[in-house]
Amino acid sequence: MSASALGVASTSAPSRAAGRGVMNPYLAGFGIGVILLLAFLIMGRGLGATAAFGSIVAAIAGAISPEWTAANPALKGYFADPPSTNWTLYLIAGAFVGALASGLAAGRARWRIERGPHLSAQARLALAFFGGAVAAVGAKLAKGCTSGQALTGGAQLNVGSWIFMLSVFAGAYLLAYFVRRQWR
Amino acid sequence: MTFPLYAYERITDSQGLVVALALGFGFGWFLERAGFGSARRLAAQFYLYDMTVLKVMFTAIVTAAVGLWAFAALGVLDLSAVYLTPTSVGAQLLGGLALGAGFVIGGYCPGTSAVATATGSGDGLVFMLGFAAGLAVYAVALPGLELWANANSIGEVTLPQLWGLPYGAVVLGLVALAAVAFAAAEWSERRFADLRPR
Numbered sequence: 001m002s003a004s005a006l007g008v009a010s011t012s013a014p015s016r017a018a019g020r021g022v023m024n025p026y027l028a029g030f031g032i033g034v035i036l037l038l039a040f041l042i043m044g045r046g047l048g049a050t051a052a053f054g055s056i057v058a059a060i061a062g063a064i065s066p067e068w069t070a071a072n073p074a075l076k077g078y079f080a081d082p083p084s085t086n087w088t089l090y091l092i093a094g095a096f097v098g099a100l101a102s103g104l105a106a107g108r109a110r111w112r113i114e115r116g117p118h119l120s121a122q123a124r125l126a127l128a129f130f131g132g133a134v135a136a137v138g139a140k141l142a143k144g145c146t147s148g149q150a151l152t153g154g155a156q157l158n159v160g161s162w163i164f165m166l167s168v169f170a171g172a173y174l175l176a177y178f179v180r181r182q183w184r
Numbered sequence: 185m186t187f188p189l190y191a192y193e194r195i196t197d198s199q200g201l202v203v204a205l206a207l208g209f210g211f212g213w214f215l216e217r218a219g220f221g222s223a224r225r226l227a228a229q230f231y232l233y234d235m236t237v238l239k240v241m242f243t244a245i246v247t248a249a250v251g252l253w254a255f256a257a258l259g260v261l262d263l264s265a266v267y268l269t270p271t272s273v274g275a276q277l278l279g280g281l282a283l284g285a286g287f288v289i290g291g292y293c294p295g296t297s298a299v300a301t302a303t304g305s306g307d308g309l310v311f312m313l314g315f316a317a318g319l320a321v322y323a324v325a326l327p328g329l330e331l332w333a334n335a336n337s338i339g340e341v342t343l344p345q346l347w348g349l350p351y352g353a354v355v356l357g358l359v360a361l362a363a364v365a366f367a368a369a370e371w372s373e374r375r376f377a378d379l380r381p382r
Contacts, residue, residue, distance in 0.1 A: 021217075025239035026366075028218035032240065033247025035210045040252055042195065042203050044188030045267045047211055049295035053312070057319045073330040074323040090201045094208020095215070095295065096302040102216035103303030113306040114223050114291070116381070128223075128307040131290015132297065132314025133321065135283050139294060140322050141329055142279025143269050146293040149276070151241060153269055155248035157343040157354055160271030167280020172288040174281075176230035179289055183227045184381050 021106030036155060043087070046152025050139045051088035054078035074140060116183045127182055138171075187255060191265035212299055221300040223291025223307055224381075230288050232376040235369035246362045253355045268340040275333035290314065 023031075039046055058078035062069040069079045083089050103109035115124035139145040142164050144153065150168060153161020189195050195203070218240045219225045228234035255261035287293050292300060292311045300308025322329070344354045 022219040023217040029240040029243025031214040032244035036248040037251035090204035091208040094205040095212030098209035098212030099216040099299040099302040109303040128310040129314035132311040133318030135286025136318025138282025154245040160276040164276040164280040168284040171281035171284025
């Protein structure tokens, strides 16, 4: 099944993917920093994304076997925090709407599969799935991802978060050469 | 003390969820504005010609770090009531390497995959599904990893505590480090500009 058969624009032009209406990175970073500070001041917690996924996965596992899920070391924390009241899930739901609003305002929101010029859409999707799975193991093991650890813990000068952040960049730079054809 | 409002029972649980939606909207808005709905722009960070990820992340970290320090120094923020993720050195080292690998292979991290999906990205949606599948595989096949990470936790520890330095001094050091990192990022974008795909 090709991308065009799905009726999806398949783009390899970065200027079209992320050129128009992009904010100055220092200004965007300041905006995210203010949001993060507000989360600390109002809720006493930072931003995150992994827990939203965890809550949904635990809810699905719990529908199959509540006993197994409640006893599983990796899921029991999420299972105790169901989707209906999971703070991070509401945060990500808000982020979904915010991102869509920004994308629509900038004319960037459209169906697409983004990839380098030397890669098929199917291969790109396979790598996206595999990369997502590898990232999940990393995020679960480290107790957070780029949002919950690097951004949040980074601002708190958390020792483990800075170890994590340096490791993220190290892991990505070490592997970048080998997957370059995906992007360039 | 006034902050955090939630810890001092100035807002309820359900008000907290409304706060999450509002903060999430802003978070998603600025991530998308920064161009982070694009896997190629995110991955470009690791090929040195586009350092947007570093600039955005480091600016956000410095902004919030200075804010946290200032509110605590003014005596209106109880830092002990702000949740701090426990440190487990080996787990955060290995977990970071895996997340970095997944980032450059898949083109996203969890938050940015949601931003991409919201603006219509099929690869963003597939990354999200892969992330959920990865969590399930971890729960089924690797519960020992979770127990190892928890057993080796050294608790809540910050860099000022680790180094025995005043909080404000480390924040000042962070600001200086950011200035150096931004200068290096601008240099890198000029030096490796010819790597940018046309």
